[in-house]
Structure formats: structure tokens, C-alpha cells
Amino acid sequence: MSKYWSEFVHHLEPYVPGEQPKMDKLVKLNTNEHPLGPSPKVIEAIRAEADDRLRLYPDPDSGLLKQAIADYYSGKGHGIKRSQVFVGNGSDEVLAHLFMGFFRQDEPLLFPDITYSFYKVYCGLYQIDYDAVPLDETLSINVEDYLRPNGGIIFPNPNAPTGKLMPLSDIERLLQANTESLMVIDEAYIDFSGNKKGGGDTAISLVNRYPNLLVTQTLSKSRSLAGLRIGLAVGDEALIDGLNRIKDSFNSYPLDRLAIAAGVAAFEDQQWFEKGCDQVISQRDWLKEQLSQRGFESLPSAANFLFTHHPQHRGASLAQGLREQGIIVRHFGKPERIADYLRITVGTAEQNQALINALDTLL
Amino acid sequence: MSKYWSEFVHHLEPYVPGEQPKMDKLVKLNTNEHPLGPSPKVIEAIRAEADDRLRLYPDPDSGLLKQAIADYYSGKGHGIKRSQVFVGNGSDEVLAHLFMGFFRQDEPLLFPDITYSFYKVYCGLYQIDYDAVPLDETLSINVEDYLRPNGGIIFPNPNAPTGKLMPLSDIERLLQANTESLMVIDEAYIDFSGNKKGGGDTAISLVNRYPNLLVTQTLSKSRSLAGLRIGLAVGDEALIDGLNRIKDSFNSYPLDRLAIAAGVAAFEDQQWFEKGCDQVISQRDWLKEQLSQRGFESLPSAANFLFTHHPQHRGASLAQGLREQGIIVRHFGKPERIADYLRITVGTAEQNQALINALDTLL
Numbered sequence: 001m002s003k004y005w006s007e008f009v010h011h012l013e014p015y016v017p018g019e020q021p022k023m024d025k026l027v028k029l030n031t032n033e034h035p036l037g038p039s040p041k042v043i044e045a046i047r048a049e050a051d052d053r054l055r056l057y058p059d060p061d062s063g064l065l066k067q068a069i070a071d072y073y074s075g076k077g078h079g080i081k082r083s084q085v086f087v088g089n090g091s092d093e094v095l096a097h098l099f100m101g102f103f104r105q106d107e108p109l110l111f112p113d114i115t116y117s118f119y120k121v122y123c124g125l126y127q128i129d130y131d132a133v134p135l136d137e138t139l140s141i142n143v144e145d146y147l148r149p150n151g152g153i154i155f156p157n158p159n160a161p162t163g164k165l166m167p168l169s170d171i172e173r174l175l176q177a178n179t180e181s182l183m184v185i186d187e188a189y190i191d192f193s194g195n196k197k198g199g200g201d202t203a204i205s206l207v208n209r210y211p212n213l214l215v216t217q218t219l220s221k222s223r224s225l226a227g228l229r230i231g232l233a234v235g236d237e238a239l240i241d242g243l244n245r246i247k248d249s250f251n252s253y254p255l256d257r258l259a260i261a262a263g264v265a266a267f268e269d270q271q272w273f274e275k276g277c278d279q280v281i282s283q284r285d286w287l288k289e290q291l292s293q294r295g296f297e298s299l300p301s302a303a304n305f306l307f308t309h310h311p312q313h314r315g316a317s318l319a320q321g322l323r324e325q326g327i328i329v330r331h332f333g334k335p336e337r338i339a340d341y342l343r344i345t346v347g348t349a350e351q352n353q354a355l356i357n358a359l360d361t362l363l
Numbered sequence: 364m365s366k367y368w369s370e371f372v373h374h375l376e377p378y379v380p381g382e383q384p385k386m387d388k389l390v391k392l393n394t395n396e397h398p399l400g401p402s403p404k405v406i407e408a409i410r411a412e413a414d415d416r417l418r419l420y421p422d423p424d425s426g427l428l429k430q431a432i433a434d435y436y437s438g439k440g441h442g443i444k445r446s447q448v449f450v451g452n453g454s455d456e457v458l459a460h461l462f463m464g465f466f467r468q469d470e471p472l473l474f475p476d477i478t479y480s481f482y483k484v485y486c487g488l489y490q491i492d493y494d495a496v497p498l499d500e501t502l503s504i505n506v507e508d509y510l511r512p513n514g515g516i517i518f519p520n521p522n523a524p525t526g527k528l529m530p531l532s533d534i535e536r537l538l539q540a541n542t543e544s545l546m547v548i549d550e551a552y553i554d555f556s557g558n559k560k561g562g563g564d565t566a567i568s569l570v571n572r573y574p575n576l577l578v579t580q581t582l583s584k585s586r587s588l589a590g591l592r593i594g595l596a597v598g599d600e601a602l603i604d605g606l607n608r609i610k611d612s613f614n615s616y617p618l619d620r621l622a623i624a625a626g627v628a629a630f631e632d633q634q635w636f637e638k639g640c641d642q643v644i645s646q647r648d649w650l651k652e653q654l655s656q657r658g659f660e661s662l663p664s665a666a667n668f669l670f671t672h673h674p675q676h677r678g679a680s681l682a683q684g685l686r687e688q689g690i691i692v693r694h695f696g697k698p699e700r701i702a703d704y705l706r707i708t709v710g711t712a713e714q715n716q717a718l719i720n721a722l723d724t725l726l
Contacts, residue, residue: 001601001604002574002599002601002602002604004465004544004545004574004575004601004602004605005464005465005605006463006464006465006466006467006468008467009464009605009608009609012608012609012612013612014611014612015611015615016611017420017423017615017616020419020420020421020422020423022422028419031420033418033419033420034418036418037414037415037416037417037418038415038418042417043413043414043417046409046410046413046621047409047410047413050406050409050413052400052401053400053590054400054401054405054406054587054588054589054590054591054625055396055397055400055587055589056383056396056589056590057383057394057396057589057590058383058589058590058592059383059385060383089452089592089614089617090616092613092614092615092616093613093614096614100369101368101369102367102368102369104371122612124612125609125612125613180366181367182367211365211367212367220420224417224418225417225418226417226418226420226421227416227417227418227419227420227421227619227620227621228619228620228621229421229452229614229616229617229618238365238367239365239367241364241365242365242367242372245372245377246372246488248377248378248379249375249376249377249378249484249487250455250456250459250488251452251453251456251459251592252378252380252455253380253453253455253592254452254592256590256591256592256619256621256622257591258409258591258621258622259619259621
């Protein structure tokens, strides 16, 4: 508390990220990091860029990275131009800018009641009115619930922390009905939603038909670069223009030289990306089956984590019991409907086995 | 323009950074980058950090870097604790957060009419009322002009683009008179204000006596790391708490793993830092003398640039004539009082000689 703060700062409720423990020995399955490291070509690109040129500012437009992203999605048949791509210092920064730039409207913003908890925080930061729309009884997003006047719609697909995927046909149905406000699909986990090989059914395939659709993604999950901070948005040029206006009024150079080089290399190494997604998807299937054999009920996951609960055990005591064995998972505790759920990141085969062993000790 | 933008976005006037040309051959004296590269220990630290750990999120608190900064300034006798340090993705991000967190007040914010032009942009972004206080007839900041009710005071020291330094005694005089609002001293260039060896008279020496003083710095100038994005603020813990609340409502992980490691190494290599400041200061003296011999009048500079004009030549035509010879300097053009001034970054000995040769051709 300080008398020098702007008034609204006293009422802010900041986001609480998953713990980043300083100990090395822990099995860390709490923040949905990728079990494999990034592509060796990414490491090479960083080392090649780390020289005297660091004395010079980066390209404020991150042009090479935008081009690599446009090329990647054009290669998938979606016809994306560089001017349709925005990049930021992690997808959290991209989200922050778009909340400020698009969601300060007369009608309330709509998002699910159980979802990425940073959305509410941005509303607090930018004083945006919102309605948290309850997930249905299966913990799914129901399109019909969003068919009403609004100042914007945002949800992750797959949703977090449920991991449930909305089919692209439902997203398109909503876009057809909702033409007067912006719709943002937050695809942090989309690359784990396909049938192996990564990619999934990204809504980027729709941006050229819907001028009010913006799709965000991150390199922290499927590209295994959480340790760098690179996020992106793809959409109609007028939406990207709006984001650029915010960015250029906030920080001219959000991405540094190393991040730009690393991001380009990450989008170019398709093989490494596919191998990584493939491994996560296989391990997710294995882990879900093992949990099921032990009485856990998991939601169908299209992400790199499982949202699961055990009818005979409290979520809090399971999380605590795992922690005592050196394994960290995420337990949100609220709202009530998910109080007994754990969100468990899919780790390496060894980590997943360690988790199962620890549960066998516990149960 | 888009109907999906928040209303205020239509009226934003974004900052325009100095040009970052894509051509290699240019002598680039337009954005105040350091002529020497960063410390070899910084490069080593980046390469050592670039491995599989990039799959993991960085420390959201950037604790090692905050500690290195606290240690550095404590070593200078200023007794700074880690909890008094804030870091961000470039000092522009730090400034953006503090404008939002501290300067939304009932009274107007005060800053010089000729100063870092991003301040006005932040006011537009966060809808902050401000008064631009004219520099006096010598293009200096006059302390008396700030002795009036205000919602905050900010100026760079040395000021940009003038390069003029305000003595610490004047800053303290203002702090003694101005106790009810926050004062921010933006020390992007302070390390070039000393008598060789770098460091200068930083106002960080005052933060433990004035709870309303916040000092910002950047690693882009004297630490030669513009290509990374690292900025910092030092002040009373309650001010740092306020910044953390904004940061944690915006982006949990503003600094990536490579930037944290590089920043630590940069603050640890005192010798490289001193050598670099020393060279810039010597070259600044040489360049100023050479310009003077050719009829230029330069303001006394405590920064790594000179703000200079020639009574017989228009600023615009000088800038254009230099560009035609492959040398870029910064020409702002307005306001009227500085329309004929050039802001010239102090480069390497070779670059500075090239500039002088080009002027000899021109004049």
C-alpha cells in the first residue's frame, strides 16, 4: 500500500502463476511445459545470434519472425500474410494488449467461468466489464450460452484447465451468429489436439473469412520455449493494426534479437515439432489409461495435460501427497465444481511413471 | 480503423522509434546504441543458458538479476535490497507500468516539453492528464518550474535529447519540496555522466531517504544490450510493490531465461562496463571539439550523444546530406526551438571520423 499508487492499484488482484520451484530434483508437472527440450536448431540459432550485434536494437517489427509464422500457416493452406501476424513477449502480453485494445466496450466481455484465470485479471487491470459464463454440466463450453449481446468473446481452445476441445464447426457457428464483436480463440494448446504430428484444427484456417476473429498462440507449449517469451496473434489486418497501435504505445521492441532468431528456427523445424507433439499425445493416452485403472476420471484432453479427479479422494490431499513424494501438480481448489480436480502436465515417460508410482503409494 | 477496436485506440498516437535500417553498410548514429559490443562474459552466459532448460518457464521474479543489481548498487555504498528492485522487458516496459500504476492522479503529470517523446504516448495510452513544462532559454530543466501541485513528475537525467545533466543537489531540492507525489528520474544515460569510468551521480543514492523517488535505468545504453530488452527501477519497497502488482496483472514472466542470465553477467563485469563508458566519454569529447572547430554549437552532454546545431545550416539539410553519404543521425524537426538540432550518437573512433569527414564534404 502506498499513497503514491494510482487508486485502482489498491484493488488489483494479480494473477498467480504456477510455482517455479528452485529445487532440481522435483518432478515438475504443474505448468504444462513440454517434456522435450526445444529443437537443436533453436539452440544453434540463439548461439549464432549471441554476439556483438546485441549492442543494436532488434527489429521493432520482428519482421523475420512474422514472416516465418505466415509462411508456416500458408504452407498449411491457410494463406496468411505477414501483415496478418502480431507477435509479443509471450502470449500473455499479446492477450493483455488485445484486452486493452478491443474489449473496452459498452457490453460485457464473455468468457467461461472455468478457464484461464488471467482473463479476469486483465479485466481488473483495464477496468473491463465481464460476465463469466458457466461451463455446462459436462464442463464443456456451450455455444448457445454465448448467443447474446456482448462486447467480445474469448476462450481457450482446448479450454484450460479442462483440456476439452471445441470442434471448429462450433466455432464457425458462433462466428456466423456473432458478427458485431470480436471473438478471440486462445490456442495455447491447439497443437496437441490433432491425431499425432501436432497442429490440430486451428481456427487460423478461418481468419480470412471472419474479420472479427483473432487467434492467439504461444511458443511456450508445443514449441517447448517457455523459457523464452514468444506469443502471437493471427487475424484480419485491421485487428493486427489495432494491436500494433497498442504495442507501439507501450514498448517499441517487445521481442529481443535472440527470441526473434529462436522463434524463426522453431517454426522452421517441422520435424522436431511433430516428434514432440507425437510423444506428448502418446504419453497422454498412456497416462490417462493408467489413471483410469486406478479409479481416476479424466476429462477428454486435447492438450498436454490431464484434468482428472478420483471419486474417493480429495484433490487437496492428493496434491499434498504427491508433493511429499517430490511431484508437483496443479490444484486450483476453486470454484467448488473443480475443487477435487488435479491438472497434471504430461511429462516424459519416466516422469509419468514416477507419478503413477507415487499414486500407487498414496492410494 | 476497425469497428472492433476499443474507442480510445482510434485516437492513439504511437511512439516512433529511431529507424533500424536493414542495410549493413550504414554508419548508424541515430539510436544511441553503444559503439562497443557487450561484455564477452555476457555472450558466454547466454550460450551457457541456451539449452534444454529453455522448455521451462523463467523465474517470474527474475530474482538473480534483481540480486545482481542490488549487489552492484550496494557495492557503490547505496545499500539497496533486492526487494527495492524491479525489472522489465526494457525500460520502456518499466516506464509504461509506472505511468499506469502511479500517474493516474487528479492533478496533471509534469515533464519537460522537450524530452523523451514516449512520455506523451504513455499519457495517451493510459489517459493521463499532463502539463509539458518548457525548458528554459538554455534548454535546461529549471527546478522552480516544477514547484506546483502535480500528480507526479518525470524527467530523464541527463535529459534526452539535450544530454544536459541536472546536479543531484537540484534533484534533492525538488524532492524536499515535492513530497506528496511521485518523482521518477529516468537515468537511461546516467552512466555516461561521470568523469570517465561510468556510473555518474545516480539518484539511486537518494532512494532510501525519499519514499516518493523512483529511479529507472536500462541495459540498452551503457551495458550495450539494446538487442536484449532489460530495464530496471529502484526505489522504496512500497513503490516496487505497486509495480509488481501491475506486472503480475500484465505478464508474469517479462524477462526470459537468456535475458536474466545476460543481465546478471553484465552487472558483474565492472571492468568491461568501465572501459566502455571511458571510451564513449573520450570519443564524445573528441567529437564535440571537432564539431566546434567546424562551427557547430553543442549543448554540454552527459550522455552518449551530442545535441548540436550549426548556425549557418538547417538541421534537415544536414541530416539529409549525411544520409546521402551513408551516415544516419536523428533529426526531430520539432518543436521549433530544436528544429535545426541534430542528435548524434557517439560511435567508434572510425565512425566518428567518418561523420566528421562527411561533414567536411557537406559544409
